[in-house]
Amino acid sequence: MSDLLTVTDLTVRLKMDSGMREVITGTSLSIAAGEAMGLVGESGSGKSMTAKAIARLLPDGAETLGSVVFDGVDVLALSGDELREHRAQVAVVFQDPRAHINPVRRIDDFMTESLRTLRNVPKGDARARAATALEEVGIDDPAKRLRQYPHELSGGMLQRVMIATALLSEPRLLLADECTTALDVTTQAEVMAILDDLRRDRGLSMLFITHDLELAGAVCDRTTVMYAGQVVETRAASLLHSDPLHPYSAALVDARPSIASTADRLRAIPGRPLSAFESPSGCRFAPRCSFAQDACREHDQVITELDGGFVRCERAIELRGKVREGAHV
Amino acid sequence: MLQFIAKRLAMLVATLLVASFAIYGALYLAPGSPIAALTGGRTLPPEVMAQIEARYHLNEPFLTRYWLWLTAAIHGDLGESIPLHESVNTLIAQRIGTTLQLVLFASILIVMFGVSLGIIGALGRGVVDTGVLFASTVSAALPAFAAAVILQFIFGVYLGWFPVLGTGDGFVDTIKHLTLPAIALAATSTALVTRVTRTAVREELDREHVQTAVSRGLPWSDVVRRHVLRNAAIPITTVVGITIASLIALSAVVETAFALNGLGAYLVQAAQNKDFAVVQGISLVLVVAFVVTNVVVDIAYALLDPRVSLGSRAQ
Structure with a gap:
């Protein structure tokens, strides 16, 4: 499989009042055509910033190092019409549809806007395609919905509108940024099922950002785990759960409540999540890691291949198969 | 509706x-x-x-x-x-035309300059924005009577471009006579509208739905026109409406300064003469104008923002 998207050694610094702050350090990941990649990690770990860098939506004054190559094109160097064309090929499904859809324009206008402006599709055709797309995401009476305003639709319905709209412009990569977080649990499941189906039907690649490890495991082929602005592990989604390589991934898996067993309390990772710019030198997870040794804190960790995955931990081989027990100590 | x-x-x-x-x-x-x-x-x-x-x-x-x-x-x-x-009725009818012309002229100036300067300030950052802010600060600090005197001195007496007193006959002459009064009347309000427009446009630029539009690869001009300005128009309309309504009362000062035979100046004169019926009559006309303007603004608001009319539609 050839890679549709390759992110190599991406470092992002944002302009803050106090100067430039690093939010992502040397992130690398790749997504093949038709592949779904999960991106998990705590808040502030750099998941969303990675997606924003790929879609070129970073805030003004952001500094990027490294490279993002999409279909052979260096994304970070694009500007003007080429940049807009890149954005049209990478559709983003945002977390909060209510904030991300213009409240004063009709659903019709929201859905058909790119088709009309970028692809010169006549209004009638665009509307017909929008109606079909709404049916595909399970919305009844699309003609009526198209005439309505966002505030007249429920959150779950709006997120379906967002997904339908994202697919309408026939993108090649879908960036789903915690697209079900704002919805209630039953709606989450429905929306997720629709997104998964439609993506598979079309053979679309997807970067799926979530806090939910199990959800990532269910819909993604591989999962990348980020911590403090770095990728700490990339592994087949199904294996990450049962056989994680990095102590942090293991701790994340362990922090999940299980439906099968009862526990008095959930296991938490001691300490608090750090951002890239406040992390210590050496292994960034070391202060919270139960396997950390003096050597871990002394030098930066590099990412290495292990058992079909990638891991950023120098003790990974030594700890093979034991990381989950360690989290129990 | x-x-x-x-x-x-x-x-x-x-x-x-x-x-x-x-x-x-x-x-x-x-x-x-x-x-x-x-x-x-x-x-x-x-x-x-x-x-x-x-x-x-x-x-x-x-x-x-x-x-x-x-x-x-x-x-x-x-x-x-x-x-x-x-x-x-006769006394008011003789004067209402001048006041209407003056207020209309000033309103056009306010909308033209206030809104466009605000948009320019919000979109063009840096020096342009600082310039707009500076101009609006100076303009906001000029009360109508001070602006009147300064304008009369510079453009009337010193440069001699515009007449300083009276109303004039015919369209062109009227415009000429009303230009300085309209500018004096519009100065403070233009600054207010500029500030509000600038803030409204800035706020919209930072909205998530604008980011969505950008993320879809729409041209920047479309994003600004269809999403930023369209949505910012809601607060801008409100402020412009209320500002114009308040001009009707403010016009008294300017009319007096430029010796225009309008309602505002006459109201002051009538009050001094204890001409109660005239004071009541003009006050009533001013209140009607103010309230009607507000209703027009409310309706415009509802037309611009679909969420506003929801209350009545859902019932």
Whole structure:
């Protein structure tokens, strides 16, 4: 499989009042055509910033190092019409549809806007395609919905509108940024099922950002785990759960409540999540890691291949198969 | 929508009723008698006084007088000026044109310069924005009477480009005569509209839905026009509407400064002359204009923002 998207050694610094702050350090990941990649990690770990860098939506004054190559094109160097064309090929499904859809324009206008402006599709055709797309995401009476305003639709319905709209412009990569977080649990499941189906039907690649490890495991082929602005592990989604390589991934898996067993309390990772710019030198997870040794804190960790995955931990081989027990100590 | 407008109109009637009562009551309580102005301080025989009082219903109780005035006003008759022996309607009709022209001219200036400068300031950061901020600060600090004097001195006396007094005849001449007054009237409000526009556009630029539009690869001009400006138009319309409504009252100062024969200047003059009927009449006209402008703004607001009319539609 050839890679549709390759992110190599991406470092992002944002302009803050106090100067430039690093939010992502040397992130690398790749997504093949038709592949779904999960991106998990705590808040502030750099998941969303990675997606924003790929879609070129970073805030003004952001500094990027490294490279993002999409279909052979260096994304970070694009500007003007080429940049807009890149954005049209990478559709983003945002977390909060209510904030991300213009409240004063009709659903019709929201859905058909790119088709009309970028692809010169006549209004009638665009509307017909929008109606079909709404049916595909399970919305009844699309003609009526198209005439309505966002505030007249429920959150779950709006997120379906967002997904339908994202697919309408026939993108090649879908960036789903915690697209079900704002919805209630039953709606989450429905929306997720629709997104998964439609993506598979079309053979679309997807970067799926979530806090939910199990959800990532269910819909993604591989999962990348980020911590403090770095990728700490990339592994087949199904294996990450049962056989994680990095102590942090293991701790994340362990922090999940299980439906099968009862526990008095959930296991938490001691300490608090750090951002890239406040992390210590050496292994960034070391202060919270139960396997950390003096050597871990002394030098930066590099990412290495292990058992079909990638891991950023120098003790990974030594700890093979034991990381989950360690989290129990 | 119709229900929304009907509601607004009902509120308009209620507001006018309260305002008319306040206007009439305030003048009733004001010191001085309308007859004093007529007699010029001479003492008249009691029979004559009684005759005059009866003629102008001054001997009736307050509420009766209010009722008589109100019903006449509803029928379009604002009464008679006691000192001038002339119909208030005629007196107002002679002057309302000038005030309307002045306010309209100033409104056009406010919308043209206020909105466009605000947009330029919000979109063009850096030096452009600083320039807009500086200009609007200076302009905001200029009260109408000060602006009037400065404009008269520079453009009227020193450069001699515009006449400084009077109204003028014919379209071009009228425009020429009204240019300086309109600028003086518009100065402070333009600054306010500039500031509000700038903030509104900035706020919209940072909205998530604008990010969505950018993420879809739409041209920047489309993003600005269809999402940023379209949405910012909602707060901007409100401020422009209220500002224009307040110009009607502000026009008194400018009309006096430029010796324009308008309603505002006349209101001040009538108040000094204790011409109660004229003061009541003009006040009522000003209140009607203010309230009607507000209703128009409310309706425009509902047209611009689909979420506003939801309340009435859902019922």
